[in-house]
Amino acid sequence: MKRELTRLIAAQVCLHMCMAGTRMAAPLLALREGHSPASVGVLLALFALSQVFLSLPAGRFADRHGLRRPVAFAVLAALIGAGSAALWPTFGVLCFAALLTGGATGSATIAVQRQAGFLAGNPTELKQVFGWLAIGPALSNFAGPFAAGLLIDHAGFRTAFAFLALVPLASWWGVHAMAVRKAPEAPVQDGRRSSSWDLLREPPFRRLMVVNWLLSSCWDVHTFLVPVLGHERGLSASAIGTVLGAFALAATGVRVLLPLVAEHVREAVVVTAAMVCTAALFAVYPLAHTAWSMGLLSVLLGFALGAVQPMIMSTLHQITPAHRHGEAIGLRMMAINGSSVLMPLLFGSVGAVLGASGVFWFVGGVVGMASPAAIRLGQGRSRH
Incomplete structure (x- = not known):
């Protein structure tokens, strides 16, 4: 392997x-x-x-x-x-x-x-x-x-x-x-093949998509608003770049650690903890006024959000049939990239009304309220 x-x-x-x-x-x-x-x-x-x-x-x-x-x-x-x-x-x-x-x-x-x-x-x-x-x-x-x-x-x-x-x-x-393994042929039901909507009708997959979309949006929020918030605080370009770089390094670091502790963690617990931590960090982020404090929060947020993707992908492969893994991954990627195209426009519009701090608090509140859904990830799994 x-x-x-x-x-x-x-x-x-x-x-x-x-x-x-x-x-x-x-x-x-x-x-x-x-x-x-x-x-x-x-x-x-x-x-x-x-x-x-x-x-x-x-x-x-x-x-x-x-x-x-x-x-x-x-x-x-x-x-x-x-x-x-x-x-x-x-x-x-x-x-x-x-x-x-x-x-x-x-x-x-x-x-x-x-x-x-x-x-x-x-x-x-x-x-x-x-x-x-x-x-x-x-x-x-x-x-x-x-x-x-x-x-x-x-x-x-x-x-x-x-x-x-x-x-x-x-x-x-x-x-x-x-040596490439192909999945079994998709079964034909009622003279037609299953559509993508059939996947979205399944509560476990729909729950996974919503949770993944929310956490992906948090990644976009951070990338989009840290330069805005840093500019409001009077930080230099190098300081803002360092804050964003610290986030990326932390997200990478936690992914290096995850395979070593995979046996001792559950996907739903990790994702739920990530949502709760993200909501808390978004609540505090607008209160940070120095590069050091923003950098610390950025590292903590990187640890939280960086742990999400491996857990989401592991769950996705357990709750979808083997012959539809590619389709399920495609739906997930379509949602994430659609969010990356549209959400910055939305953040810009909302930020013009609420300010960068308001967007942090609003998104953090939504993620916090949605976190109970994450604990049920994986329920209704199918074997592949």
């Missing part, structure tokens, strides 16, 4: 690294070419927008074809996307690259997460597998922008995009030799 999991993590890192590097380089090039911040905002939204529409079809495709074919298509799309930016670095092509690299990464992630679930033989191994797998995006979110930045400074944007286009080829090398 360890060797196969390492290959899956490497495949995920290489594709995600392409997107993360492009997501840093493309807006930077657009700004240097004189495009407005509004245009750059649209460009950034395209990385998530493509995943909103592709996640569900990609999940169904993974259910039908396993791992290799989805990853092969994702590698090809990422190669075309970043490669086109290297050849024709215009704003329109950068938007095209954003759509392709974002969609490729999301589609491959669904296939990888689906395959990872088959490596585990029991709930403890599921938590361990998804704990390790969740470290991949954190590594690529550092490696992609770092490598792109070095290449931009020393060789120019074209070279950086060309490098990012070639990195996903390693993803194919990572998965092509794996």
